[in-house]
């Protein structure tokens with residue numbers, strides 16, 4: 001790079017900085033002032049409004065004053081929010097105003113425009129010239145999609161063709177240009193090299209300066225109802241997802257707010273890991289949740305669903321336990337589309353027979369028997385869907401309860417309770433009746449004035465009936481109070497015995513066949529049934545039962561939907577069953593879905609393949625509305641680590657490492673009698689001396705984690721963290737973590753605690769080992785006290801180093 005260019009760029013940077021500084025200074029008092037004003041109005045809001053109800057006119061005036069005041073307040077707050085946003089984004093720009101420049105000549109125009117790109121736009125005082133373009137503007141996509149030469153971008157009015165004459169990248173820190181180079185390739189690898197060479201952080205980083213072309217396609221896809229990304233470990237799926245959220249919030253800022261986007265993350269710790277990316281980009285965070293949170297919420301307090309981590313622990317550790325094979329068959333079957341279809345047919349069967357209700361009891365008496373409910377239910381038109389009939393039954397039950405309630409007012413126990421009411425309670429009841437009347441009068445008065453002002457007709461509330469006798473009122477009150485829980489049962493559908501409805505599926509093989517018309521029942525079905533029923537009896541649900549259970553619940557109670565949410569993101573998408581996808585689709589009917597995952601890391605039995613030609617996920621929204629993007633370049637790990645890990649996966653040869661070199665993975669085979677923990681400690685110390693701050697000892701199970709933590713803590717003390725499924729935050733440092741919790745996150749160095757055949761010997765453990773190894777950015781060590789895992793043994797010797805004793 002010529003010194004002249006460097007000087008020119010530094011000069012321009014100085015100009016932009018001083019303009020930014022001037023604008024920040026200019027806005028500062030306004031931002032502060034407006035804040036005071038808004039707070040002031042809010043404080044005075046109620047002082048200026050006096051509720052005056054003496055005459056109709058007073059009432060009318062009060063009504064207008066309230067309206068006027070709140071309109072002024074809303075406008076001030078809007079202006080304030082806008083200015084504050086501008087002010088904040090300029091302050092964010094100041095230390096590093098931009099990271100890229102392209103010079104673009106549009107065909108047919110004799111003009112070369114210099115486009116500087118940063119995390120937000122900044123316009124000169126003329127209000128027209130962009131000193132900095134937001135990375136999400138249409139023209140900025142040139143920077144990500146092209147190298148110098150012919151180039152085009154799409155605007156709302158159509159494509160713009162032209163030539164890119166220059167593409168320059170900067171690293172600007174504290175207002176100074178640190179590095180700068182002209183790229184000939186799409187996003188010069190040099191900048192990316194530099195970024196990827198840095199250490200791991202406790203928070204995920206934004207990648208706006210180095211987004212790759214294939215990632216840009218994910219970020220800016222606006223057409224698909226369903227966008228599926230199958231990407232190798234470390235290919236930037238999560239990064240792309242978060243930049244995509246930022247892009248959507250920018251592009252659709254008039255219509256979509258951050259809380260209309262929800263990201264399903266694998267665990268709470270992962271949620272904390274990614275939580276800073278959007279704020280760093282100046283956007284509000286989307287909502288984050290886990291599927292488990294949803295299951296727990298809807299299962300209610302009556303049933304406890306197992307979580308996926310306990311399920312995987314069982315799968316990994318219980319090989320010798322009786323019933324293990326059956327449980328695996330159960331998991332596979334209950335996560336499948338076949339089970340979903342069987343349940344749909346079960347729904348049809350329930351339409352004719354077999355519904356289960358819970359009788360309604362009042363004071364140790366059964367007042368409405370389950371049998372009566374069933375008879376009533378099957379008396380309705382059988383062509384109606386189940387849940388419509390359940391709603392009819394609900395209405396009927398409410399009517400029955402009302403009748404019962406009326407009759408009950410004359411019961412002896414009410415009389416008794418009346419006698420026990422003391423003078424105070426009488427007085428209170430009496431007072432309440434009066435208050436009710438006063439309130440009613442005021443509301444009535446207000447409503448009639450409002451009706452005149454707004455010229456809207458209101459519903460006629462009828463007359464307030466105050467002429468009933470006091471005792472009658474008290475009786476009514478007493479009984480009403482006692483019937484409250486009963487009405488609640490009816491209103492919340494608790495009279496439908498969903499547990500029994502789900503449970504009867506597991507009575508016997510013949511019954512199951514009859515109810516569902518299913519022909520392919522898993523061979524160990526009787527044992528699957530026994531296990532499922534036993535769990536239900538304990539008021540628990542296996543993880544694999546939780547979503548089907550909710551599905552059955554909704555078959556009879558009607559589907560729950562959330563129509564506010566516009567975008568659903570599912571990260572680690574391979575870990576969800578088709579069942580769960582069907583469920584999400586129903587739950588968010590107005591949302592588009594983005595699913596990101598890697599079938600190579602599918603460590604749960606209920607996994608769904610994302611990229612295969614026959615993947616059922618492609619059919620979820622119909623193939624015409626679905627786009628599948630594959631990412632094969634892996635950015636996280638050094639070339640040596642990627643070459644090592646991809647060789648463990650069938651088909652792994654299609655994964656392309658990014659050209660960043662480091663040490664080859666190290667295999668440490670411990671001699672008989674050699675102490676693994678001493679060796680690990682020495683290696684951790686050496687890695688720290690080399691400057692690696694984030695080091696993870698990865699184990700297969702939680703039990704193995706505890707064991708490793710116990711052994712190593714003696715020497716490392718409190719500096720060593722043990723990560724469990726309850727750990728809320730991701731922190732930098734040395735930690736012990738089970739592999740299924742390390743999904744999605746990364747470390748400078750990874751030490752696989754025990755990579756012997758005993759631990760990773762079965763075929764279903766291949767992906768676990770792969771997932772563990774692909775968490776490493778710079779260094780990977782594997783230890784074994786016995787024979788190496790067959791997945792390691794199968795690797796060619798040039799892919800690793802072996803430790804010398």
Ligand SMILES: Nc1ncnc2c1ncn2[C@@H]1O[C@H](COP(=O)(O)OP(=O)(O)OP(=O)(O)O)[C@@H](O)[C@H]1O
Pocket residue numbers: 192195196205207210211212215231232233234235236237238239240597598635636743744745746774
């Ligand atoms: N374009 C990019 N520029 C800079 N860094 C990138 C880019 N793409 C990915 N990375 C980095 O690569 C690492 C892996 O990215 P990310 O976690 O998004 O990948 P992933 O596909 O979700 O991985 P996994 O499936 O293994 O969890 C991160 O450190 C991320 O910052």
